[in-house]
Amino acid sequence: MREIAAQEITQAVKDLSMEAAYHLGDDVVEALEKGLEAETSPTGQDILKQLLENARIAAEGKFPMCQDTGFAVIFVELGQDVRIKGGDLNEAIHEGVRQGYKEAFLRKSVCHPFTRKNTGDNTPAIIHVKIVPGERVRLTLAGKGGGSENMSRVMMLKPSDGKEGIIEYVVQRVKESGPNPCPPTIVGVGIGGTFEKAAMLAKESLLRHQGEPNPDPELAEMERTILERINKLGIGPGGLGGRVTTLAVHVEMHPCHIASLPVAVNINCHAHRHKETVI
Amino acid sequence: MSDAIVLTPPLTDDDVKDLRAGDRVLISGTILTGRDAAHKRLVDLVNRGEELPVDVKGQIIYFVGPTPTRPGEAIGSAGPTTSYRMDAYSPILIEKGLKGMIGKGSRSREVIDAMVKHKAVYFAAVGGAAALISRRIESSEVIAYEELGPEAIRRLVVRDFPVIVVNDTEGNDLYEQGVKEYAIK
16 A cells, blocks of 8 residues: 655646646647648638747746636546545645646636636636556646537437447537637547546547547547548638648547447647646 | 738727728737626626726727736736627627627627628637737736626737737628638538
8 A cells, every 4th residue: 555645646736737738748739730731721821830839938938828727627547555645635636726726827717607706716626536456646637728618519329320420420519619619629539338428538538649549440540530521621720711620539439328329529629738647 | 921901999990991801910009808707797787878997989809818917927828718608798899889809719690790780890819829919918907897807807008919800891701701711522
């Protein structure tokens, strides 16, 4: 049994929330550079250049790359041989978000659903804990912006809709979202499971190294097909017309009920903020 | 962006009537900010026949909720927010003389019609280019609803603030035109 201090969790979450806001991952920067080569629209090219310049300014000056520094979504892979001492795991995470968002001058974007009163410190964070073998803790923070989250959906398709029905649903969702989720986007797709499992799969798929295909060849092909069809829609960077609407499609799948075919689409903007650390 | 049109608010009908969807514009001078909660308050005042805390006539309003300002900076990161949430309120402010809006994403039929009728335009700024945009903002001052935090109404002094005309006074829509041009059947 390994002991990890709650304070250590707080520090790690704090560091992740700051790091995620300032530094766009190399994988996303590379994808934007590739997008710039592929884009034929002059406006689209101009927007991609602005986004690359924005990422550089943000990293160098430690400025948040986007003013929507997001809802802090924390994925915890907790080794079953770990004991958290000196505090509550959930509270330790909330405290990390609280400190990180305050010290880094990140925007507090969490409010009461009815009164819209801001909680003032970007908590509570959304926490997903998975117990895994071992004695380590992996913490992943996703700073999820409101614009792209608002364009996300869960749909309970009919089993007869099949693979083509899933592909069509995802492409249509991106089409209807148009400029709202800040294209070029990364599209996470969860297929199967139950209503909430599909949503979790879609969200978790976004944690994958951007553009890395699913190891299952059938799903990898589906990712390529969906990406190709999305990029024929013409939405383009900023939604102002172009060929680069989506940088990558990530699909994850899970067995489902004999009566169901759930599919979830979780769209992420180009400010694809995912940082992880292992304690 | 040598081909960009330079605009300095306050704007008149003449300033906006020749702008066309797709034009690149650099704004220098003073603009206002406001998003969901501030819009609701302004329109509630109009509906009650009360005076607004800020005169919108000839002004450009930027839909933004910036990050908190770090000491020594003019403003935090300040990119556009999605505009459709302001659709319910914008026609009323356009009627009050608002000449321009800056945001991201498509506007409703009602907003587009109001822009044609009262001569106003809608600009897109690049969603997510918040650090870059904040470098073009020279000063920021809260002028109403300070208690709304990031949603307070601010007066910004900007220089070469880069935007693109999306909806013009003739009812054109760059989101529709641009997508049509690049869609592959």
